[in-house]
Amino acid sequence: MNNTPHPPRLPRLIEVRKNVLKRNDLLARKLRDRFRAASVFVASLVSSPGAGKTAFLEKTLTALRAQCRVAALVGDLATDNDAARLARAEVPVRQITTGTVCHLEAEMVERALDGWNLDELDCLFIENVGNLVCPSSYDLGEEMRLVLMSVTEGEDKPLKYPTIFNTADVAIITKIDLAAAVEFDLKSARRNIQSVRPGMRVFELSAKTGEGMDEWLRLLQSRL
Amino acid sequence: MHELSIALSIVEGAGEEAARRGGKVSVVHLRLGQLSGVVKDALLFSYDLACEGTLLEGSRLMIEEEPVVVFCPECAAERALASIQSFRCPVCGALTPDVVRGRELELVALELTYEQHAASATPATTD
Incomplete structure (x- = not known):
């Protein structure tokens, strides 16, 4: 336009408004x-x-597995021990080894599904890496997020990790067969869960003895 | 700690914007909801690492923390929570799961600077 030298330009503030996790969120939606x-x-x-x-x-x-076609994806930092254990259930299981990553992301789920025909499935479980902090930020495209806490961890777990409890849909209190031995205060645990996620469904059960499993399975079946 | 991967996403997003508009990023403004699952200090620590060797090296991350705002069905109003350990209306005490705001993890704005000598050569006005 003209050849006069430009004066020094001041810093310019530009509005961006971009969700940092947009890529994950879009993929999760897909x-x-x-x-x-x-x-x-x-x-x-x-x-x-x-x-x-x-x-x-x-x-x-x-x-x-007797009633529907079910499969699982299992996230772990380094080993495939969990996948090997789950294979005993005789359903398709795939391991997602995350390396140093402390959580699953939608992209890892998408990759792990490669080659699976979803039309041949009724129900899929995704086991995240054991971590109550990092997974809370990442949508995996799931319909229901379950947060598990064992009686040995103490009643105040929900208050220590409110974000993950708040992003979950259902809470499962596990190892209930050990509740008496560790003097677990169930009432207080339930109160703490309701405090960080009012209205959340809570199940208390023991995978070992089978106590409480029926109620959980009934909920699951009602959603299938 | 997932803050490093979050920081890398911020650097990537800000870098793309800066490349599109020309200029060098001096400040990145981020909005961080209390329910975003991201720890502010850990993110600040990770940010410098994530910037190393990129166009954003030397830039600053400014974080604006957002409290959690819920909708209280009793008051029929939006209320900011005093603590994310208790999803109770701070006015009437009713429990409410209805989160209106507080999950944000949003790149809000960038401050771009232009080098004096490069200014006339930077095609900042073209798109």
């Missing part, structure tokens, strides 16, 4: 659409390490 189109009910499991996700899942898969 997955959710795929699951719905194929009529697959998808539930994910989050908990701290050792809360009993795998034992719970093994019992759930075993109970369901």
Whole structure:
């Protein structure tokens, strides 16, 4: 336009308004659409390490396999021990080894599904890496997120990790057979769950003894 | 700790915007909801690492924290929670699961600077 030298330009503030996790969220939405189109009910499991996700899942898969076509994806940092345990339920199981990543992302789920025909499934479980912090930010396209806490972890777990409890749909209190031994205060645990996620369904059960499993399975069957 | 991967996403997103508009990023403004699942200090720590060797090296991350706002069915009004350990209306005490705001993890704005000598050569006005 003209050849006069430009004066120094001041910093310019530009509005962006971009969701940082947009890529994951879009992919999760795509997955959710795929699951719905194929009529697959998808539930994910989050908990701290050792809360009993795998034992719970093994019992759930075993109970369901007679009635419907069920499969599982299992996230783990390094080993495939959980996938090997779940294979005992004699349903299709795939391992997602995350390496150093402390949570699953939608992209990992999409990759793990490669080659599976969703039309041949009714129900899919996604077991997240044992971690009560990081998985809370990542949508995996699931229909239901389960948060598990074992009685040995203490009643105040929901207050310590309110975000993950708040993003979950159902809470499962595991290892209920040990409640008396560790003096677990069930009332207080339930109150804490309701405090961080009012109205959340709570199940108390033991995968080991089978106590409480029926009630949980009834809820699941009502959603299939 | 997933803050490093979040920081990498921020750097990537901000870098794309800056490349599109020309200029160098000096400040990144981020809105962080209390229910985003991201810890502010860990994110700030990770940010510098994530910027290393990128066009954003030397830039600053400014985080604006957003409280959680719920809708109270008793008051029929939006209320900010005092603590995310208790989803109770701070006015009437009713429990409410209805989150209106507080999950944000949003790149809000960028401050771009332009080098004096490069200014006339930077095609900042073209798109």
